[in-house]
Amino acid sequence: MCSQILYDVVVIGAGYCGLTAARNAAIEGLKVLLLEGRDRVGGRSWSSNIGGYPFEMGGTWVHWGQANTWREILRYQMEKDLEMSFDFSKGVNHFELGSMQGSVTMSHKEEDELLASALKKFTNVDGVYGRKTIPLPHVTFRNPASISLDSQSAQDRINEIATTLSPQERTVLEASILLASGGTLETTSFHEFMHWWAMCGYTYAGWLDMLITWKFRDGQSTFARKFFDEALATKRLCYSFNTPVSHIHDTGSSVNVTTRNGQTYRALRVVSAMPLNVLGNVTFDPPLSPGKQAAIATGHVNQTAKVHAEISNPDLRSWTGINYPHNQLNYAIGDGTTPAGNTHIVCFGGQHNHLDPEADIETTKRAVTSLFHPAHYNGKHVEIERLVFHNWSEDEFAKGAWFFPPPGLVSRHLSDMRERHGNVLFANSDWALGWRSFIDGAIEEGTRVGLQVRREIVELQDTTRSNL
Amino acid sequence: MCSQILYDVVVIGAGYCGLTAARNAAIEGLKVLLLEGRDRVGGRSWSSNIGGYPFEMGGTWVHWGQANTWREILRYQMEKDLEMSFDFSKGVNHFELGSMQGSVTMSHKEEDELLASALKKFTNVDGVYGRKTIPLPHVTFRNPASISLDSQSAQDRINEIATTLSPQERTVLEASILLASGGTLETTSFHEFMHWWAMCGYTYAGWLDMLITWKFRDGQSTFARKFFDEALATKRLCYSFNTPVSHIHDTGSSVNVTTRNGQTYRALRVVSAMPLNVLGNVTFDPPLSPGKQAAIATGHVNQTAKVHAEISNPDLRSWTGINYPHNQLNYAIGDGTTPAGNTHIVCFGGQHNHLDPEADIETTKRAVTSLFHPAHYNGKHVEIERLVFHNWSEDEFAKGAWFFPPPGLVSRHLSDMRERHGNVLFANSDWALGWRSFIDGAIEEGTRVGLQVRREIVELQDTTRSNL
Numbered sequence: 053m054c055s056q057i058l059y060d061v062v063v064i065g066a067g068y069c070g071l072t073a074a075r076n077a078a079i080e081g082l083k084v085l086l087l088e089g090r091d092r093v094g095g096r097s098w099s100s101n102i103g104g105y106p107f108e109m110g111g112t113w114v115h116w117g118q119a120n121t122w123r124e125i126l127r128y129q130m131e132k133d134l135e136m137s138f139d140f141s142k143g144v145n146h147f148e149l150g151s152m153q154g155s156v157t158m159s160h161k162e163e164d165e166l167l168a169s170a171l172k173k174f175t176n177v178d179g180v181y182g183r184k185t186i187p188l189p190h191v192t193f194r195n196p197a198s199i200s201l202d203s204q205s206a207q208d209r210i211n212e213i214a215t216t217l218s219p220q221e222r223t224v225l226e227a228s229i230l231l232a233s234g235g236t237l238e239t240t241s242f243h244e245f246m247h248w249w250a251m252c253g254y255t256y257a258g259w260l261d262m263l264i265t266w267k268f269r270d271g272q273s274t275f276a277r278k279f280f281d282e283a284l285a286t287k288r289l290c291y292s293f294n295t296p297v298s299h300i301h302d303t304g305s306s307v308n309v310t311t312r313n314g315q316t317y318r319a320l321r322v323v324s325a326m327p328l329n330v331l332g333n334v335t336f337d338p339p340l341s342p343g344k345q346a347a348i349a350t351g352h353v354n355q356t357a358k359v360h361a362e363i364s365n366p367d368l369r370s371w372t373g374i375n376y377p378h379n380q381l382n383y384a385i386g387d388g389t390t391p392a393g394n395t396h397i398v399c400f401g402g403q404h405n406h407l408d409p410e411a412d413i414e415t416t417k418r419a420v421t422s423l424f425h426p427a428h429y430n431g432k433h434v435e436i437e438r439l440v441f442h443n444w445s446e447d448e449f450a451k452g453a454w455f456f457p458p459p460g461l462v463s464r465h466l467s468d469m470r471e472r473h474g475n476v477l478f479a480n481s482d483w484a485l486g487w488r489s490f491i492d493g494a495i496e497e498g499t500r501v502g503l504q505v506r507r508e509i510v511e512l513q514d515t516t517r518s519n520l
Numbered sequence: 521m522c523s524q525i526l527y528d529v530v531v532i533g534a535g536y537c538g539l540t541a542a543r544n545a546a547i548e549g550l551k552v553l554l555l556e557g558r559d560r561v562g563g564r565s566w567s568s569n570i571g572g573y574p575f576e577m578g579g580t581w582v583h584w585g586q587a588n589t590w591r592e593i594l595r596y597q598m599e600k601d602l603e604m605s606f607d608f609s610k611g612v613n614h615f616e617l618g619s620m621q622g623s624v625t626m627s628h629k630e631e632d633e634l635l636a637s638a639l640k641k642f643t644n645v646d647g648v649y650g651r652k653t654i655p656l657p658h659v660t661f662r663n664p665a666s667i668s669l670d671s672q673s674a675q676d677r678i679n680e681i682a683t684t685l686s687p688q689e690r691t692v693l694e695a696s697i698l699l700a701s702g703g704t705l706e707t708t709s710f711h712e713f714m715h716w717w718a719m720c721g722y723t724y725a726g727w728l729d730m731l732i733t734w735k736f737r738d739g740q741s742t743f744a745r746k747f748f749d750e751a752l753a754t755k756r757l758c759y760s761f762n763t764p765v766s767h768i769h770d771t772g773s774s775v776n777v778t779t780r781n782g783q784t785y786r787a788l789r790v791v792s793a794m795p796l797n798v799l800g801n802v803t804f805d806p807p808l809s810p811g812k813q814a815a816i817a818t819g820h821v822n823q824t825a826k827v828h829a830e831i832s833n834p835d836l837r838s839w840t841g842i843n844y845p846h847n848q849l850n851y852a853i854g855d856g857t858t859p860a861g862n863t864h865i866v867c868f869g870g871q872h873n874h875l876d877p878e879a880d881i882e883t884t885k886r887a888v889t890s891l892f893h894p895a896h897y898n899g900k901h902v903e904i905e906r907l908v909f910h911n912w913s914e915d916e917f918a919k920g921a922w923f924f925p926p927p928g929l930v931s932r933h934l935s936d937m938r939e940r941h942g943n944v945l946f947a948n949s950d951w952a953l954g955w956r957s958f959i960d961g962a963i964e965e966g967t968r969v970g971l972q973v974r975r976e977i978v979e980l981q982d983t984t985r986s987n988l
Contacts, residue, residue, distance in 0.1 A: 079548050079974075116658060116954060117721070119590035126587070126954065127967050131658040188734070190584060190599040253585070253721055253729065261721065266656065285978075486584060486594065499595050506547075510753075 054290035059085045059319035060509045062309050064297050067095020068111075068491050069479050070325030071276060072498025073505070074291075075283035080506050084289045085317055087309065089296035089449045092273075093280045096327070096450050097491055099271025102440060105390045106271030107360045108398075109442040111454065111491045113137070114275075115262040117253070118487050120495035128278045135269045137387045137398075143367035148428060150375035151223040155425035163372065167228060168256035170221035173213050174229075175246060177201070181254045182246050189250035190485045192466055202243035202463040206233070209242045227376040231383045232263075233456040234354035234402035241459045244488075251487060264385070272491075296449070300324070301337045302474040320512060321475050321505045325498065328352055328469065328482040329451035336473065343468030344478075350461050352482065354489075355445045356453035357381070357401040359409050361420045362438035365429070368395040373423045380407040380419040394437050399423065409441040416441075454489040455482035477501040527553045527758075527787035528977045530777050532765050535563020536579075536959050537947050538793030539744060540966025541973070542759075543751035548974050552757045553785055555777065557764035557917045560741075561748045564795070564918050565959055567739025570908060573858045574739030575828045576866075577910040579922065579959045581605070582743075583730040585721070586955050588963035596746045603737045605855045605866075611835035616896060618843035619691040623893035631840060635696060636724035638689035641681050642697075643714060645669070649722045650714050657718035658953045660934055670711035670931040674701070677710045695844040699851045700731075701924040702822030702870035709927045712956075719955060732853070740959075764917070768792070769805045770942040788980060789943050789973045793966065796820055796937065796950045797919035804941065811936030812946075818929050820950065822957075823913045824921035825849070825869040827877050829888045830906035833897070836863040841891045848875040848887040862905050867891065877909040884909075922957040923950035945969040 063074040066088035074086045092098065097111035114134070116122045125131055140160055147163035149156050158166070178184040178197075185198045193199050206229045210222070217225065226237060232248055233240035252258035268274055283289040292311075299310040300322060307322045326334070331348045339345075359381060369386045376382045384399035399420055401407045409416045417436055424434045444450045469483035479501040484493025531542040534556035542554045560566065565579035582602070584590045593599055608628055615631035617624050626634070646652040646665075653666045661667050674697045678690070685693065694705060700716055701708035720726035736742055751757040760779075767778040768790060775790045794802070799816045807813075827849060837854045844850045852867035867888055869875045877884045885904055892902045912918045937951035947969040952961025 081549050116587060116656075116719070117585045119584060119587040119594070122587035122954075123591040123964075123967065126658065126964055127971055129968075131656070131953065134656060134659075136655070187604070188584075188599070188602060190594065191602075251584070253723075253726055255721075255723065255725065257723065258721055258726070485599065486590075496591075496594055499591065500597075503595055 054085075056083065057318060058306065059083050059317065061085075061321045061323060061505050062087060062307070062317050062319040063323040063325060064309065065095065065325035066090070066093040066280070066291070067325060068097065068276065068279070068494035069481055069498040070095070070323065071279040071283070072495045073323045073325060073479055073502040074289060075279045076499065076502035077505055078283045078286040078288040082288065082506060082509055084283070085319065086283075086289060086291040087295045087297055087311065087317070088291065088293050091293050094273055094276040095494070096444065096454060097272050097276065098442070099268075099273040100440060101271060102438070103391055105388070105396070106268075106273070107396070107440040108267065108272055109358070110444065112267050112272055113264050114266055114268075114491065117258070117262050118490065118492035120487070120499060121490070121492040124279070124495060125275070128275070130268070130275065130278070133269050133274070134266045136265055137267055137385060138265065139386070140370045143370040145370040148371065148373040148424065149220065149223065150373070150379065150423065150425060151220070152377070153219055155427065157428050160372065164256065166220055167224050170217065170225035171228065171249075171256050171259065173216050173221070174209060174225055175249050175254070177246070182250055183254050186246055186250040189247050192462070192485065198243060198246070199463055201246055202241055203459055204242040205238050205459050206240040206242055206245060207237035210237065223376050224374055227374045227382045230402050230404050231400050234356035234453050235456055235458070236404045239353040239403065239458045241457045241462065244457050244462060247488070297334055299335045299337070300476060302476055304474070307475045320509060321477065323501050323505060324476055324478050325480055327450060327480055328455060330449055333448070336476070338474070340473055341468065341471065343465060344471065344473070347461065347465035347469050350458065350465070352452060352455045352461070353403060353458050354453045354456040355403040355406055357407045357409055357443070357445075358441060358453070359399045359401070359416060359420065360440040361397045361399060361436050362390055362392070362394040363397055364394050364435045364437055366393055366395055368397065368424075368434070371395075371397070375423050377405070379422050380405045380415070381423060384423050392437070408443055408446065409439070410443055413439065456489060477504060525786060526774065527551050527785065529553075529789045529791060529973050530555060530775070530785050530787040531791045531793060532777065533563065533793035534558070534561040534748070534759070535793060536565065536744065536747070536962035537949055537966040538563070538791065539747040539751070540963045541791045541793060541947055541970040542757060543747045544967065544970035545973055546751045546754040546756040550756065550974060550977055552751070553787065554751075554757060554759040555763045555765055555779065555785070556759070556761050559761045562741055562744040563962070564912065564922060565740050565744065566910070567736075567741040568908060569739060570906070571859055573856070573864070574736075574741070575864070575908040576735065576740055577826070578740075578912065580735050580740055581732050582734055582736075582959065585726070585730050586958065586960035588955070588967060589958070589960040592747070592963060593743070596743070598736070598743065598746070601737050601742070602734045604733055605735055605853060606733065607854070608838045611838040613838040616839065616841040616892065617688065617691065618841070618847065618891065618893060619688070620845070621687055623895065625896050628840065632724065634688055635692050638685065638693035639696065639717075639724050639727065641684050641689070642677060642693055643717050643722070645714070650718055651722050654714055654718040657715050660930065660953065666711060666714070667931055669714055670709055671927055672710040673706050673927050674708040674710055674713060675705035678705065691844050692842055695842045695850045698870045698872050699868050702824035702921050703924055703926070704872045707821040707871065707926045709925045709930065712925050712930060715956070765802055767803050767805070768944060770944055772942070775943045788977060789945065791969050791973060792944055792946050793948055795918060795948055796923060798917055801916070804944070806942070808941055809936065809939065811933055812939065812941070815929065815933035815937050818926065818933070820920060820923045820929070821871060821926050822921045822924040823871040823874055825875045825877055825911070825913075826909060826921070827867045827869070827884060827888065828908040829865045829867060829904050830858055830860070830862040831865055832862050832903045832905055834861055834863055836865065836902070839863075839865070843891050845873070847890050848873045848883070849891060852891050860905070876911055876914065877907070878911055881907065924957060945972060
């Protein structure tokens, strides 16, 4: 059936959003074609198995507070396949803070208190840490008082509270903000940060729990493949990898999707599940609305560099660290023990002090080793056994990491980004209502448009039947 | 098609669990019959519209931390239809605590501090408020240290910490526990309470947010009807209300479901979505496993009495109260303002000091008015304009409110309750893994068995085809 000339729906992009839309449409009876530019599913989430150990190149952590993701984890009965990133049961068991004031270590309890104190000051716009201002984060700007937060950058907000912050608080606060946004303090929307904070339950404990605690023991890709396999089992899904789309033409009654290699596919509906930063790769006829074009021209600001390092010292399993503002990797945690017995450290940098990890391996190694001051390890430098990374900024199908908006983008263009364009529906985590930027937001969006497409196709079928 | 002789699946029970299973099966192409003993959908959740105001007779509150519920709210784009139960913006704006020490009022901030302090002492079994003991609540007894909590009752745990509690802390703690369980302190499993606590993020703020904050402006039933309407639109759903099932006979190749009025329906699979406490109403051939029978014989302990009162004083909108242990309604909050301008108060009692609200209306009225000590209201008694309630304990299709287990039931029989019985699959919030007892758990369970049934039916169809 994959050669058929008219699909019910063509889904462009096999990240979680496209996978969800394609899967739901297929299990609900539609004929689906899934086109993907890469040679794999998962989009900006992908685990690379090296030596029997899954390194997470992109989206990693999940939590039961993330509705769409968790619904799928339970549905696939994968809740037992999760493990914690942190293990503070043995080894050095400390937090290392490198800053302009030098390098110190402290207990994880002290780390938590320091971060909680800093984040509480940053988020306390209303005396109740944002609860009044963003009472129900899925309804964007439900409280009109929240709109002005989107004209502020993180830097603007820091300026407001600067006198209340200790030097250590300021260091960990700025590093935490940049860990979320992957931009600079000036290009980070304060509202979006507050939206994350609200989603996490307005507490630092929730922040840690939801953002960086639970991951799949065998890698995030095991989860993505469940969606794909379920869709395939319906026998109503066709797919083509290595098939970037270049042009989309909506004739009014159907849509022609032309790939970069010149093939054209036809469907009653198209789901564009491409991220904001790559939508400009595709031309549309008729052209997109001015609002959508403006959103694409603005783009998001997240240029996170995520670097995995295998380090020979097993005691560092219980290490966490921040080194800011001069290091190119600002935030890192001990994330696992590899089969070789080495500690796996995952490190994050962003647009601030940007690092292209592949550009100069010695520079990248130095950015990792600089997280560990020899004074705390008997005068020894850490030894790197392996580096693993994927440069999402240079990836033509990503052009950045997870979505993070500059000030103004969400207040000006959230509805533009979400808007359909004739028979083309736009779905992506980048404009989800809840866990925007997360795997969860991708599934939220794939669910939304999947349902919409089914309703429309069923209506078309009913109309056709009643015309016979 | 509703007269067809062999369905793919018969779903028994049109609460959220049965609705979800039936809806998913129908939209995924199966032929479904939904049988319901009542004259409505929603099960133990149901809003009664009186004078244009929805009184929630059963399950009410939802939150974005509840995965399955929230996924559906977003899917049906109902996030804008929610409102907060609390409104502390005007009126008396206090918490009233009636106890053996008399009656006092305090600010809501003091209320929160008192409750948080008491709950922290109760839940702090490991120095981190249960995080270590129940690190991932969906994986029951993941940490073996949690098993022993299920042999403790709430009373046992209170005995352990009694010397650390102030009299006020003890009062609000006991009332809070009974608000959750609807049993007595002796019949309340401490583990189940800790499971709730973990689901709420191990904090009192999360507890309030998740359990009692957001509800549907137009009533919970508007949500349930979305499931039903979507299933109906497929034209693959047949249904019959007022049709209690009395007997289920699994022949091996199909299942015969006999109703109380003597009709028999046949299906390849049956989903039993009845609550634990009513499963004993149905006979099974072959008989259920000893484990399942033991679970049914034990039953759950929740005999919550939920009573709505319309009270003429609009200033009480911002009132909350506990009156324990002598009042028959222990916990209440201002929950809305009715079209008549009266304050709507929702009040809870349970097995402790049990009240059958319809038995003697004067007694019920007194249980409401006793929540308000005249000393705090210029010497006046509150005036009740209307009482609204449904006695779930006397309801033959509920025999109690939401599931709450006595000590031992979950550790002994959770897997028994979840186990299938030949071609009959058992799904109910009562044995969900996550938000067990909640609407969310019902959707979790309906989703689980819905997927399982589809897989099996598709496999049967494939086998049939390959045999042709």
